[in-house]
Amino acid sequence: xxxEVFTWASLIPFLKNQPPHVSNALIVSIxxxxxxxxxxxxxxxxxxxxxxxxxxxxxxxxxxIVENLSSIITDSMGPRGKEFVLIVGTLALxxxxxxxxxxxxxxxxxxxxxxxxxxxSLTVFVMTHxxxxxxxxxxxxxxxxxxxxxxxxxxxxxxxxxxxxxxLSLGLRLFGNITGDHLVTAIFFGLVPLLVPLxxxxxxxxxxxxxxxxxxxxxxxxFAGAISxxxx
Numbered sequence: 443x444x445x446e447v448f449t450w451a452s453l454i455p456f457l458k459n460q461p462p463h464v465s466n467a468l469i470v471s472i473x474x475x476x477x478x479x480x481x482x483x484x485x486x487x488x489x490x491x492x493x494x495x496x497x498x499x500x501x502x503x504x505x506x507i508v509e510n511l512s513s514i515i516t517d518s519m520g521p522r523g524k525e526f527v528l529i530v531g532t533l534a535l536x537x538x539x540x541x542x543x544x545x546x547x548x549x550x551x552x553x554x555x556x557x558x559x560x561x562x563s564l565t566v567f568v569m570t571h572x573x574x575x576x577x578x579x580x581x582x583x584x585x586x587x588x589x590x591x592x593x594x595x596x597x598x599x600x601x602x603x604x605x606x607x608x609x610l611s612l613g614l615r616l617f618g619n620i621t622g623d624h625l626v627t628a629i630f631f632g633l634v635p636l637l638v639p640l641x642x643x644x645x646x647x648x649x650x651x652x653x654x655x656x657x658x659x660x661x662x663x664x665f666a667g668a669i670s671x672x673x674x
Contacts, residue, residue, distance in 0.1 A: 450548040463555035470539045470552065477504070507535075518662045526665050529569055533562055534658050537616065541650035544624040545643050553653075554621040556613065563612035566661045567605075574668035582668075612660055616653055623649045 451457040451465035460468070481504030511531045516523035537553055544551030552558040574582040588597030623646045 449550055461555075462550035463552040463558050466543055466550050467540065467552035467558060469549075470536065470543060474535055474539060480504075511535075514658065515662060518659065519666050522669065523662070526662065529565075530658055530661055530665075533565065533661065534654055537562060537657055538650060538654040541620055541654060542647070544620065545627065545646050545650070551620055551624055553616055554624045556617045559617040559620075560609065560613040562616070562657070563609035566612060566664060567609040570608075570664045570668045573665055577669040578671075608660075608664060612657060616657055619649060619653050 449462055449465065451460070451462065451469060454465070457465040457468060480500065484499075484501040484504065508531075511534060512524070512527050515527050515530050519526060540551045540553045540558070542551075543549040544554060571582075586598050586601040587594045588601075627642050627646050
């Protein structure tokens with residue numbers, strides 16, 4: 443007889459019949475929306491007060507997250523990185539919070555399901571080409587042809603395979619690492635629920651941040667390549 447895994451989402455009426463990765467993704471999305479809403483209200487309230495609070499507040503936390511994300515993106519992509527803070531930052535927070543949710547008993551991380559990770563990677567894939575066409579117009583297609591028209595029959599299949607491989611590698615990398623980490627943590631909790639799983643959870647915390655950072659870096663490299671004028 444198959445044993446059903448308990449999740450906190452099963453206690454919520456409109457989520458209990460949803461697949462675990464869908465319900466967890468919705469919960470994380472709601473949490474992020476609440477944080478954004480409250481953070482926006484705090485920042486609007488303090489617009490005239492440029493001096494930071496003397497103690498650590500929710501406003502300081504939101505500003506710290508936004509500033510660090512913006513710094514990482516602009517440092518990696520240069521001055522034009524500001525244009526990508528919204529898309530890269532949103533993906534990073536969604537992935538990170540879902541990764542971390544897997545460390546909480548009763549939550550199934552949405553990122554240990556290939557549907558979620560491919561949805562994120564396909565978003566990057568579509569937006570990469572959107573920014574490419576927005577920046578270069580029809581000239582963006584020149585990258586698929588190569589430096590010489592004579593090489594087009596060879597270069598077009600190679601370039602197409604390379605671009606199609608991007609969302610596959612992004613999605614599978616995130617899915618594989620988070621699934622493996624979640625399974626190891628669950629096994630240790632099942633065998634020895636006290637103390638022993640703690641080192642594994644710290645490792646899971648590290649993996650959660652690293653995999654989010656890797657996804658960010660690869661996404662930024664694709665966006666930067668799409669808007670670059672050296673290759674088009």
